[in-house]
Amino acid sequence: MQKKAGSMMKLLPILLAMAAMAAVTVMYITYMSDYDKREYADQIAREYILKMETQGYLSENMKNNLISDLDGAGFTGINLQGTTMSKAEYGDEIALMIHASLETEEYVFENLLGKRTDRKIRHITISKKSTSKC
Numbered sequence: 666m667q668k669k670a671g672s673m674m675k676l677l678p679i680l681l682a683m684a685a686m687a688a689v690t691v692m693y694i695t696y697m698s699d700y701d702k703r704e705y706a707d708q709i710a711r712e713y714i715l716k717m718e719t720q721g722y723l724s725e726n727m728k729n730n731l732i733s734d735l736d737g738a739g740f741t742g743i744n745l746q747g748t749t750m751s752k753a754e755y756g757d758e759i760a761l762m763i764h765a766s767l768e769t770e771e772y773v774f775e776n777l778l779g780k781r782t783d784r785k786i787r788h789i790t791i792s793k794k795s796t797s798k799c
Contacts, residue, residue: 688780692772699769699787702739706763707791709734714761714793721753721797723761731763740765740789753797763791 713731717723723731723745732743747762771783 695770695772699767702767703789705738706735706740706765706767706789709738710761710763710791710793714759714795717749717759717761718795718798721755721757721799722749722751722759735763735765740767742766747792752799755797755799757797759795759797761791761793763789765789765791 709731713723713727716727720727728745728750731745735743742765744764745762746764747760749759749761753759766786766788769785769787771785773781773783775781
């Protein structure tokens with residue numbers, strides 16, 4: 666039996682599709698990594714607003730622990746302006762406002778096979794409100 670003559674043109678669309686899927690997968694993984702960090706910061710904020718409910722404010726010790734937790738998660742330039750720092754009465758509204766920066770990676774595709782990684786600083790704000798229970 667004789668072999669049929671092959672053609673690279675039959676394989677080219679498959680190779681291009683595989684390269685495109687690989688690029689989309691890398692972009693998705695990068696995006697989800699940054700999203701996970703933001704989600705983790707939101708979980709930290711929730712933990713601290715629940716603690717604030719029982720004390721009525723963000724104490725100095727809790728403030729230092731919160732900044733340490735956020736710093737450990739990769740956040741920089743942490744600012745708590747707008748947060749309830751003095752004791753609130755029972756039933757009063759308390760607030761936790763977190764302003765921080767997070768360095769993220771962004772992949773930019775320049776041509777068919779080339780890419781570069783850009784580092785960007787993203788500023789985030791997390792706002793949690795509740796009612797004092799003390």
